[in-house]
Amino acid sequence: MNYSVSEENYIKSIYHLQQQTDTVTTNSLANELRTKPASVTDMLKKLQTKKLIEYEKYRGFKLNANGNKIALGIIRRHRLWEFFLVNKLGFEWDKVHVIAEELEHVSSADLIERLDSFLKFPQTDPHGDPIPDTNGKMAFIKQLNLAEIIVKKNIVVSSVGSQSPEMLEMLKHYHISIGTSLKVIKHFAFDGSIEIKVLQYTPCIISEQVAKNIFVHHD
Amino acid sequence: MNYSVSEENYIKSIYHLQQQTDTVTTNSLANELRTKPASVTDMLKKLQTKKLIEYEKYRGFKLNANGNKIALGIIRRHRLWEFFLVNKLGFEWDKVHVIAEELEHVSSADLIERLDSFLKFPQTDPHGDPIPDTNGKMAFIKQLNLAEIIVKKNIVVSSVGSQSPEMLEMLKHYHISIGTSLKVIKHFAFDGSIEIKVLQYTPCIISEQVAKNIFVHHD
């Protein structure tokens, strides 16, 4: 089966919202897609007819197994293109999302498998998010929030909560990007800020808000 | 201004038809786009409102200067993606057209300029067709039909009339691709077939129909 650009965007958004709450609401999806609740209801009916979601009027909805597989296919394409844009075309990672949002809808399966191979089968996109394989299997990376790290062991930045230019600008200033190794040195109870040390740089202090937007894993 | 996928496909098709006849007819465009004449008329009105064509009811139509520029932008994207698909992803050149037909509509200008640079500013696509530059300037390559070559000097294959898998298969068998150097040895008046010699291979005979689909330029 083949899905329209609009259908694909809905499917992907439902998938992402489900990571937070198992069953999704009409309003949250409308908000995510910057559209109106009435439009969401219309599309839900269509997705139900096409057997991609479980949906009961007024009760919320979720992707079924089939819908999940479709979603992971779209996410695979999105993240492979993002990797291409950053690592081959030299884009900054705050610029690639909007472009990948279009490229993800190009429908050739052969294209994506060849792109994957050309990129040497990357495991994560430029934001640290894992890339599903052809069968929709996605590595689960146990991520911890930097704000909650206590031990003074080496940790590695694996992804970020915000992909805004503002975030990127600040991370650059701190010499932090995906894959950067660092250590937590001290917590300040007063405002929740923490002192960290990035390898080869002098220690610095980041606010709690920044820390909460940085996800890490051990060694 | 931004144009829909449908509008872009119409604009590009009008451009291509204009290469043969300066002013285009409703039927020919409908045929090119595999749609119905009534649909073409509808779109023509829209393109006229958007000031992309000159159009007089029942009298045919053509792109104006603005429409021409838009068309060349789409063709630039199409051909750059085709080059990418063949030279980076390893597609055969009979497979790339349909995919480029989708990729050409991805709208980021930055994307295309970076792609161009990544590909080292190619001058022609995998079918030998010239790639317009950012400003819509396109090199004109004086092409001659192989069926009409008489002199026994070295000539270079610059493009092909058909991009079908059948054509590709046969050209491969003859060891001919874009850029191949060859010589015309003899014409057979009986059926119009000609004997050619591809460098490093023994001479062979190709039918008039094949020859008519091969375009060449001198040295």
Place this chain on the structure above:
DNA sequence: ATTAAAATTTAGACAAATCTAAAAATATTA
């Protein structure tokens, strides 16, 4: 110059995706 054929346009309909305003269902609060 008529008439017949072909090309083109209009009229009216339809599917997809969206919207606003109103109605219905559910959740919250007093």
Place this chain on the structure above:
DNA sequence: TAATATTTTTAGATTTGTCTAAATTTTAAT
């Protein structure tokens, strides 16, 4: 539990792009 607020759905409209069938215009043929 009853009133109120919030969420969700329905009803009806709009835009884009397409279609068929009928009307109109142009072109070709007698």
